[in-house]
Each structure stands twice: as structure tokens, then as C-alpha cells.
Amino acid sequence: MPAILTFIDLKEAVSSGEIDTVLTCFVDMQGRLMGKRFHGVNFVEISFEETHCCNYLLATDLEMATPDGYAASSWERGYGDYVMKPDLTTIRRVPWLENTAMVLCDILDHHNHLPISHSPRAILKKQIVRLKDLGFEAKMATELEFFLFEKSFDNIRKDGFQNLEPISGYNEDYHIFQTTKEEGVMRPIRNHLYAAGLPIENSKGEAEAGQEELNIRYSNALACADHHSIAKHAIKEIAWQNGWAATFLPKWHHDRVGSSSHVHQSLWKDGEPVFYDPAAKHGKSNLMDHYMAGLIKYAPDYTYFLAPYINSYKRFAKGTFAPTKTAWSVDNRTAGFRLCGENTKGVRVECRVGGSDLNPYLAQAAMLAAGIKGIEDMMDLPPATTGDVYQDAKAADIPQTLRAATGTLRNSQFLREALGDDVVDHYTRAAEWEQEEFDRVVTDWEISRGFERA
Numbered sequence: 130m131p132a133i134l135t136f137i138d139l140k141e142a143v144s145s146g147e148i149d150t151v152l153t154c155f156v157d158m159q160g161r162l163m164g165k166r167f168h169g170v171n172f173v174e175i176s177f178e179e180t181h182c183c184n185y186l187l188a189t190d191l192e193m194a195t196p197d198g199y200a201a202s203s204w205e206r207g208y209g210d211y212v213m214k215p216d217l218t219t220i221r222r223v224p225w226l227e228n229t230a231m232v233l234c235d236i237l238d239h240h241n242h243l244p245i246s247h248s249p250r251a252i253l254k255k256q257i258v259r260l261k262d263l264g265f266e267a268k269m270a271t272e273l274e275f276f277l278f279e280k281s282f283d284n285i286r287k288d289g290f291q292n293l294e295p296i297s298g299y300n301e302d303y304h305i306f307q308t309t310k311e312e313g314v315m316r317p318i319r320n321h322l323y324a325a326g327l328p329i330e331n332s333k334g335e336a337e338a339g340q341e342e343l344n345i346r347y348s349n350a351l352a353c354a355d356h357h358s359i360a361k362h363a364i365k366e367i368a369w370q371n372g373w374a375a376t377f378l379p380k381w382h383h384d385r386v387g388s389s390s391h392v393h394q395s396l397w398k399d400g401e402p403v404f405y406d407p408a409a410k411h412g413k414s415n416l417m418d419h420y421m422a423g424l425i426k427y428a429p430d431y432t433y434f435l436a437p438y439i440n441s442y443k444r445f446a447k448g449t450f451a452p453t454k455t456a457w458s459v460d461n462r463t464a465g466f467r468l469c470g471e472n473t474k475g476v477r478v479e480c481r482v483g484g485s486d487l488n489p490y491l492a493q494a495a496m497l498a499a500g501i502k503g504i505e506d507m508m509d510l511p512p513a514t515t516g517d518v519y520q521d522a523k524a525a526d527i528p529q530t531l532r533a534a535t536g537t538l539r540n541s542q543f544l545r546e547a548l549g550d551d552v553v554d555h556y557t558r559a560a561e562w563e564q565e566e567f568d569r570v571v572t573d574w575e576i577s578r579g580f581e582r583a
């Protein structure tokens with residue numbers, strides 16, 4: 130696989146004219162790439178050290194509003210700058226754009242250059258360090274599900290998001306013929322991302338008309354989140370280049386299956402998988418039991434980080450492969466947590482709760498924190514559930530609305546200890562704002578239901 134570029138490689142590519150543009154990006158609260166397009170010469174001579182951005186970018190919403198109620202940035206505090214510090218280990222080519230490279234940045238305080246605690250990359254890095262202090266490294270993989278539409282975003286917007294027709298006319302789960310029709314977009318996605326240094330495994334049709342999945346090989350947690358963010362961005366951009374639209378909205382229609390982002394997780398020590406114990410049932414070690422017990426117990430606390438918007442909760446519906454319960458099960462897709470690769474070195478837990486709209490840094494950080502808590506407290510894993518877990522009255526529910534998940538986040542003592550009060554307060558405010566914005570809007574559904582008949 131082509132390695133990502135060293136800084137020296139980049140300098141040479143800039144001086145030969147092979148690269149003239151460096152996308153200097155960070156990941157915002159919504160998991161999007163934000164930043165600037167540098168001329169290559171300026172980047173390698175000056176801006177590789179640092180550049181700056183307005184601090185509202187980590188206190189905003191999908192529409193770039195400036196909500197009140199954030200301690201970190203506000204009109205009162207004058208919306209100053211953050212430092213964007215390029216992480217030079219993340220330089221890579223962007224093969225789907227001409228003569229372009231990309232680097233990801235950490236967000237630092239403008240004055241003391243310390244990490245900004247509520248920036249997604251810093252939140253994940255903190256949990257990685259906590260795990261390292263326990264002697265472990267996490268390997269993670271996030272699956273990316275999305276829908277393709279034959280029209281561009283701009284045309285869809287001009288049409289008022291009406292009459293949306295996905296790319297295929299039928300459920301294309303594992304279909305080769307239907308996905309052949311989509312290769313004009315999917316093949317460049319796989320190949321360009323691979324050439325950008327992402328260990329792409331495969332793409333496949335998913336279980337709904339027009340639904341796709343991209344799988345990326347597992348990596349350490351930070352690389353996994355970086356890969357996810359870059360891949361999501363590339364999918365939208367490459368679809369756009371072809372006049373199509375790719376949406377990661379978890380539920381674009383109530384009658385259609387939603388899009389998920391399942392997260393596979395395992396812990397390693399000295400290059401060996403410590404979730405594996407060949408002598409134990411399912412080949413699952415005691416350590417894995419503790420980790421999974423933490424994941425399950427605290428799932429309601431961190432559901433917000435897996436489902437951050439109003440729409441995210443429309444996905445949690447019985448009989449759709451999106452879970453409603455926090456139970457675990459062996460190779461059973463109706464539970465929130467699925468044991469995969471049992472009795473092999475690849476034994477791992479897949480969290481099926483998250484939607485395609487999750488921010489991978491926040492999701493992975495919250496789950497690592499829950500797993501760490503399970504290990505620290507040597508928590509017991511409840512027995513596996515079997516059969517149709519949707520019907521299991523004993524299993525705990527995942528919060529069913531953003532309002533409920535905001536409450537469990539706000540009151541989570543465990544998350545406050547693991548992530549910090551400032552971080553929990555910051556994201557609680559983001560969740561409240563999302564709810565406030567929704568609550569003040571009159572929806573199409575209410576009008577058509579009640580305009581005449583109320």
C-alpha cells in the first residue's frame with residue numbers, strides 16, 4: 130500500500146510541481162473536515178508549523194450557527210482563534226483532486242498551545258493514553274454505510290429535497306449486478322482512498338435500495354477515526370464529481386432502512402490480541418468480558434456520541450437491523466453488541482448502535498472510556514442474549530430520543546470522570562441546541578396531518 134507522505138516527500142512533490150495545494154484540515158464536532166487550502170509552497174515553507182481558525186468552529190451546528198451557552202467560545206468572549214497544528218504524520222495525497230495533498234491538524238489553545246479539550250481528536254487521544262497506561266492498545270474499524278442518489282446535492286436542494294430516488298430500484302444487499310451499475314462512483318472511491326493510504330477492504334451493496342457500505346481494515350483507534358473522516362469526505366466529494374449525491378443521514382425516509390456505522394473493537398498488547406483466550410468459552414478472555422460489560426452498562430450514557438441528531442433516533446426501529454437494546458449476543462444482528470470472530474484471534478465486539486452520522490473520534494473515545502471503566506472495575510458481563518433481542522423484555526433500552534440521550538449524557542458521572550466536565554458540558558450543550566432548533570420548527574408532517582383535520 131502506498132505509504133502516506135513524509136514531510137520531506139511533500140517538500141519534494143511541491144518543488145517538482147506534482148503538488149500545488151495542501152488541504153489543511155481538522156475534524157469538527159460533526160465529524161467534518163474543516164480548514165484551508167494552502168498553496169503548496171506556503172505550506173512547506175511556513176504554515177506547516179501552524180495556522181489558525183476561528184474558535185466558533187468547535188461550538189457550532191450542522192448549519193454553522195453560533196449558539197449561546199458554550200463556556201469555551203461565545204460572542205461575549207469575542208470568538209478568538211484556535212491554533213491548527215498540522216500532524217505531519219498524516220500527510221497524504223488526495224488522488225481524486227488534481228495536484229493536491231492533505232494534512233490533519235490538532236486544535237490547540239492560541240495562547241498556551243495546549244490541546245483544546247473538546248476537540249474530537251484531543252478527546253480520542255486522551256482515552257488512547259488512558260488505555261496505554263493500562264498496558265493496552267485498541268484496534269478499531271468503523272463501517273461506513275450511506276445512500277447514493279443520481280442527482281447532485283445542489284439539484285436535490287433546489288428541488289426542496291422532494292421526490293428523492295436512490296440509485297437502485299431494489300434492495301442490493303451483496304448484489305454484484307446492481308453494484309456493477311454503481312462502479313462509476315464506487316470504484317474511484319475504493320481506488321483513490323487506497324492510493325491515499327487508507328487500507329480499503331471492500332465495498333458492497335447494503336440492505337436497501339441505493340444503500341452502500343465501505344469497509345476499511347482495522348487500525349489503531351486514532352488512525353481508524355482519521356480514515357473514517359477522510360473516507361466519508363471522499364465519498365461525498367467523488368459522488369459530487371460524478372453528479373451524484375451520497376448521504377450519511379441515518380434515516381432519509383421512514384419506510385427505508387437506515388444507515389449505520391458499526392464499530393469493531395479489540396484490545397492488543399505487544400502485538401497480541403488480549404481479547405483472545407483459546408481456553409475460554411467463545412475464545413473470549415476475562416479482559417474482554419470486563420471491557421464488554423463496561424460497554425453495555427454505560428451505553429445509555431454515551432448514546433449521544435453514537436446518535437447526535439434528531440434524525441439519528443429514527444433509525445432505532447425493530448426489525449431493521451438497527452438495535453434497540455443494549456444486550457450482547459454471539460453473531461446475532463438484533464443485539465446492540467455482537468461478538469464477532471469467536472474462537473479465533475480475531476475475536477472482537479461490534480457495537481451496532483451508532484448511525485452513519487456519528488463522529489468517529491467521539492464514538493470511539495466514549496466506547497474506550499466505557500471499556501476502560503469495565504476493566505478498572507472488573508465488571509461482570511451479563512449472559513449473552515439469544516434469539517430476537519428486539520423482543521427481549523429483560524434487556525435495557527437504548528435511549529429512544531435525542532432528549533433522553535441528552536439527559537443520560539448530562540448526568541453521566543462516569544463520562545464526567547473519563548472525558549472531563551468541560552467536555553461533557555460542551556457536548557450536552559450541542560445536544561440541547563439541536564433539540565431546541567427542532568422544537569421550534571413546524572414540520573411538513575404536522576401540516577399535512579393537521580392542517581385540515583385538526
Ligand code: ADP
Pocket residue numbers: 268269270271330344345346347393394395402474475476477
Ligand atoms: P463481516 O464479514 O461481518 O463484514 P469482516 O471480517 O469483514 O466482517 O470484518 C468487519 C470489520 O472488522 C472489518 O473492517 C475488519 O477490518 C474489522 N476487524 C477484523 N478483525 C478485527 C479485530 N481484531 N479488531 C477490530 N476490528 C477487526
